[in-house]
Amino acid sequence: MEGDSRFPALISHLPYVGGASRPDNSIAKNGDRKLENKNKGFTIIEVIIAIFIISCGLMALFSTFSLSIRHATQSRNKVCVDVIADSMLEGVRAHRYGEPKPPSWEKPRMVLTVIQGKISQTTFHIKVKCKNQSFIDEKINKDYDYVTIEITWSEGTGVGSRGIKRMHSETVPVRRGLD
Amino acid sequence: MPFAFLNNIKKRKSQGFTFAEIIIASFVALLLMGIVFxxxxxxxxxxxxxxxxxxxxxxxxxxxxxLKYELMETSLNTIKVYPDEKNKKEPPGVSFESAHNPGTGRFEFSKFGAPKWSKHVFYTLVPAGEKQLGNHKLKTSDLIRWELKLQGENPIPFSSEILPSSEMQKIPEANRRLILKNVIPPLQYLGDKKKIDEYGGFDVFFVRKDTKKGEGIESKINPSEITDENTRGTSGTITNTELIKVEITVLEFSSTTGKPNAFNITFMVKPKN
Structure with missing residues (x-):
């Protein structure tokens, strides 16, 4: 028999690895194929395929770990965003209708986190937009407005998450005379 | 002979492993163990x-x-922050009046629609002694919530005149609620003399505003108590807001590595009443 039946032409020219010797033609002639395969060892193609599969498995495993860190960070950031958005809504509630927008509203909020001794700081950028501007400009004579709070931040931890920008947005109606 | 190969196997079994085989097997086993570990x-x-x-x-x-829901339900005038200018030795904390009835779970109103202020609520950082947290021995405190019932139901809100340091010891343990553990007291140092108060603590401020710059300013004085005396040194462009700013820092040490974990966040609330 010449080579493996699956890759007849290719395999016959390939070297054998793992200390295996080429198949003995006399045994093959006797028809004992099982014995022949046992002595044969792996071909270089089989070894490469096996290494490739193991590498894929390991990569999948490591990416799962990294995904776990990313999700934990995302979850923590979501808690921060909820708290910041609530604070901003309170700030909007405390704002007198028609008064100019305080610059402190759009001041970036830093959240300090130390995990296993590693200090990280996530910066949350805030933008406050008003639909018809009457809420922050007394010259505009309208009695209602819609305030949109946009919070953007970048997920800083975990493979593949670097630089990913996230945004949380909330819109609330405001009316003159309710403050 | 059809089963001649069996003799070969028997022969091979009695041979044992060669030195090269053992070296290779050990190397492969070490490699596998390395990967697994x-x-x-x-x-x-x-x-x-x-x-x-x-x-x-x-x-x-x-x-x-x-804190958010309790501060939302209270009246701004009743909020007191400790320590302040007058009571510098008080433990960090805050007190305010509440009309919340824990029995019914409702905010209680009189028949005229005014809140029935029935108690003063205190949040106080209480020293919890020295603790071994991971590899570090340090002083810690717990954030405790406790209440003082008022006589009758008061339609007009007022701030507490009682200082937490004098009254808290009289409150039975059962009536104190542990809100947050392992809060670092102010000016606490780690074993290596590294100041870590920025990683620990509980702080409450009243937010004031510079109308010229639009910047928020932190103050420990309730807007209702602002006088010419205690605003001395500030420009006339500073006004009050109705906002309260709370800063919370949680600190703990990893049980396996002893390394610190901390989380610091600030939020704002506007009391409704």
Whole structure:
């Protein structure tokens, strides 16, 4: 028999690895194929395929770990965003209708986190937009407005998450005379 | 002879392993063990990182919810922050009046629609002694919530004249609620003399505003108590807002590595009444 039946032409020219010797033609002639395969060892193609599969498995495993860190960070950031958005809504509630927008509203909020001794700081950028501007400009004579709070931040931890920008947005109606 | 190969196997079995085979087998076993241990330790590290990342923000979230809703329901004039200019030796904390009835779970109103102020609520940082946290021995405190019932139902809100340091000892343990554990008291140092008060603490401020610059200014004085005396040194462009700013920092040490985990967050509330 010449080579493996699956890759007849290719395999016959390939070297054998793992200390295996080429198949003995006399045994093959006797028809004992099982014995022949046992002595044969792996071909270089089989070894490469096996290494490739193991590498894929390991990569999948490591990416799962990294995904776990990313999700934990995302979850923590979501808690921060909820708290910041609530604070901003309170700030909007405390704002007198028609008064100019305080610059402190759009001041970036830093959240300090130390995990296993590693200090990280996530910066949350805030933008406050008003639909018809009457809420922050007394010259505009309208009695209602819609305030949109946009919070953007970048997920800083975990493979593949670097630089990913996230945004949380909330819109609330405001009316003159309710403050 | 059809079964001649069996003799070969028997012969091979009695031969044992060659030195080269043992070396190769050991090398392969070491390599496999190395891979397995790397995966295990890396996985363990990731698990610790993820679980502390979740738990530390969750720990901070519980007191945020408590404080946010209680401060929302109170009256701004009744809020007192400790320590302040007059009471510098008081433990850090805050007190305010509440009309919340824990029995019914409702905010109580009189028949005229005015809140029935029935108690003063205190949040106080209480020293919890020295604790071994991971590899570090340090002083810690607990954030405790406790109440003082008022005589009758008061239609007019007022701030508490009672200082937490004098009254809290009289409150039975059962009536104190632990809100947050392992809060670092102010000016606490770690073993290596590294000041870590920026990682620990509980702080409450009244937010004032510079109308010229639009900047928020932190103050310990309630807007209702602002006088010419205690605003001395500030320009006339500073006005009050109705906002309260609360800063919470949770600190804990990893049980396996002893490394610190901390989470610091600030939020604002506007009392409704």
């Amino acid at each position: 790397t995966i295990f330790f890396y996985g363990k590290r990731i698990y610790d990182y993820s679980s502390y990342s979740y738990s530390i923000s969750e720990k901070a979230y519980a007191p945020i919810i408590w």
